[in-house]
Amino acid sequence: MTQNRLCNRRFHWKPFGKVEAVGEPASKGSCFGVAWTTCFKIAAWRGLGTYRIVVAALLLQLGACATTRVEQSRQTDAVLGDGEAMVILGRATYNDRETEESFTDCLADILRQGSNPIRLVSEDQFKDDLYPWFEARTAPTNASDLSRLFAEAGVQAQIDQSSIRYLAWIEGDTVTVDKGGSMSCAVSTFGGGCFGMSYWEQDASYEASIWDLKNLSASGQISADANGTSYLAGLVLPIPILARPGNAACKGLAAQLRVFITGVGE
Amino acid sequence: MQSMEIDRFERRCLRWASRVASLSVLCVVLGSCTHSLTVSGRIPTPLIEPFPVSIGFIRPPEFSTQIHREKLPRGGGDWTIELGALQNAFFETLIDSLFEKVWPLAAPACGPSTAGLATGERCPDGFVRLTLLEYAFLPPELSGLKFFSASTKYQLELMGSDGTVLDTWVVVGYGKNEGGGFQPTDALNAASVEAIRDAGARVALEWPKQRNVQTWLEFNWSQE
Numbered sequence: 001m002t003q004n005r006l007c008n009r010r011f012h013w014k015p016f017g018k019v020e021a022v023g024e025p026a027s028k029g030s031c032f033g034v035a036w037t038t039c040f041k042i043a044a045w046r047g048l049g050t051y052r053i054v055v056a057a058l059l060l061q062l063g064a065c066a067t068t069r070v071e072q073s074r075q076t077d078a079v080l081g082d083g084e085a086m087v088i089l090g091r092a093t094y095n096d097r098e099t100e101e102s103f104t105d106c107l108a109d110i111l112r113q114g115s116n117p118i119r120l121v122s123e124d125q126f127k128d129d130l131y132p133w134f135e136a137r138t139a140p141t142n143a144s145d146l147s148r149l150f151a152e153a154g155v156q157a158q159i160d161q162s163s164i165r166y167l168a169w170i171e172g173d174t175v176t177v178d179k180g181g182s183m184s185c186a187v188s189t190f191g192g193g194c195f196g197m198s199y200w201e202q203d204a205s206y207e208a209s210i211w212d213l214k215n216l217s218a219s220g221q222i223s224a225d226a227n228g229t230s231y232l233a234g235l236v237l238p239i240p241i242l243a244r245p246g247n248a249a250c251k252g253l254a255a256q257l258r259v260f261i262t263g264v265g266e
Numbered sequence: 267m268q269s270m271e272i273d274r275f276e277r278r279c280l281r282w283a284s285r286v287a288s289l290s291v292l293c294v295v296l297g298s299c300t301h302s303l304t305v306s307g308r309i310p311t312p313l314i315e316p317f318p319v320s321i322g323f324i325r326p327p328e329f330s331t332q333i334h335r336e337k338l339p340r341g342g343g344d345w346t347i348e349l350g351a352l353q354n355a356f357f358e359t360l361i362d363s364l365f366e367k368v369w370p371l372a373a374p375a376c377g378p379s380t381a382g383l384a385t386g387e388r389c390p391d392g393f394v395r396l397t398l399l400e401y402a403f404l405p406p407e408l409s410g411l412k413f414f415s416a417s418t419k420y421q422l423e424l425m426g427s428d429g430t431v432l433d434t435w436v437v438v439g440y441g442k443n444e445g446g447g448f449q450p451t452d453a454l455n456a457a458s459v460e461a462i463r464d465a466g467a468r469v470a471l472e473w474p475k476q477r478n479v480q481t482w483l484e485f486n487w488s489q490e
Contacts, residue, residue: 094440096411096412096413098413098442098444100444101444124308127310128308128310129310129313130313131310131311131312131313131463131466131467132312132313132314132463132466132467132470132471133313135463135464135467136460136464137464137467137468138467138471152313152314153313153314153315154313154314154315155313158313
């Protein structure tokens with residue numbers, strides 16, 4: 001089991017890459033191009049006064065974090081061989097909760113990159129190639145169904161042709177477990193602004209079930225749970241301080257999945 | 267005197283400009299309540315072994331041009347959804363994969379003058395008529411859920427080589443997609459495609475297992 005505390009890096013985005021490319025000092029006149037922490041420091045040191053420094057320091061303390069807990073159980077020691085691929089599928093259900101497409105996309109993006117990339121077959125390609133066997137209604141629900149499925153004409157040949165060794169079923173979602181506070185915004189002829197504070201706590205819980213398509217068996221499970229509280233502070237301008245537990249769970253699960261599948265980390 | 271006329275002219279221009287601006291805003295607001303969508307998506311070739319049977323595939327003429335029009339309550343807007351082209355191509359591919367020989371026909375008939383049947387070709391072992399009975403969808407605003415859902419209801423009518431109805435089977439396909447607030451048509455498109463695929467999967471895997479269909483298949487299989 002591993003436990004991580006991932007703090008949001010949203011404020012480190014550099015939306016105007018062009019500004020940097022022409023060599024203009026990124027901190028000049030705005031916060032774009034530099035970290036917000038740096039920006040606050042600059043604002044403070046440029047003579048906003050000691051009172052404002054305290055406010056800025058307090059704001060920095062509010063940086064939202066998400067705590068992730070990753071657990072793994074393994075049934076086999078097999079790892080991905082040369083030229084072998086993996087496919088990540090979001091488990092579809094007919095109730096109102098379902099694994100978000102953005103989550104499986106996030107996992108795929110991380111696993112495709114890095115110094116130890118994994119060859120992935122896209123979910124759409126896989127479902128099309130094996131239609132109608134992996135639709136929401138027809139997909140096997142556990143690894144013991146694989147032998148029955150592989151007995152169907154063409155299925156084994158299609159899997160062999162794509163060199164798919166592992167299939168990872170992703171189940172879970174992100175839900176808001178608590179929210180509160182209030183914020184109101186107003187606009188008048190003299191200007192406008194937002195005042196107040198609101199927060200919401202989210203819980204992201206996902207599980208990857210890994211199936212070995214060569215041995216037609218279950219290889220293991222990895223679960224990732226993350227939670228965090230996000231804030232929206234209205235200090236004239238609305239300031240979002242986001243925790244993004246879904247993103248934290250994705251990173252945690254992807255890192256563990258890479259170790260599970262390849263035997264080595266990034 | 268001249269400056270007064272200029273003032274009056276400027277005021278008139280300003281009035282007209284404000285009218286044009288208001289009208290544009292009104293058009294944008296009204297336009298945003300009308301949604302038009304042509305359902306499009308990938309058409310997979312089913313990975314199934316075809317039955318060694320020949321069949322005449324009949325679809326009503328409107329099957330390939332089907333348009334669903336609906337005005338949703340509570341400000342849901344007017345929707346025009348063209349799903350004919352995709353469902354037609356989809357089921358054409360599906361039925362082609364399901365049977366060894368398929369003839370697209372207009373009616374359950376066989377003779378030298380039957381359109382779609384080549385001269386000298388033997389009559390099909392049976393006919394299947396596919397009809398869309400119903401298409402329905404629900405946006406998140408009405409369902410209270412966070413996704414668009416769509417359903418398709420098809421009827422498959424199996425007829426013997428003499429045109430006698432042997433079996434009638436109704437299948438419902440369901441699809442859903444996370445409703446993107448700014449791209450409702452994309453979400454509905456994905457949900458509709460999923461509903462057609464779901465119905466197609468059931469046709470491929472469940473329809474041949476229906477008792478009357480199975481009997482017909484086994485009978486013709488043994489004749490081959």
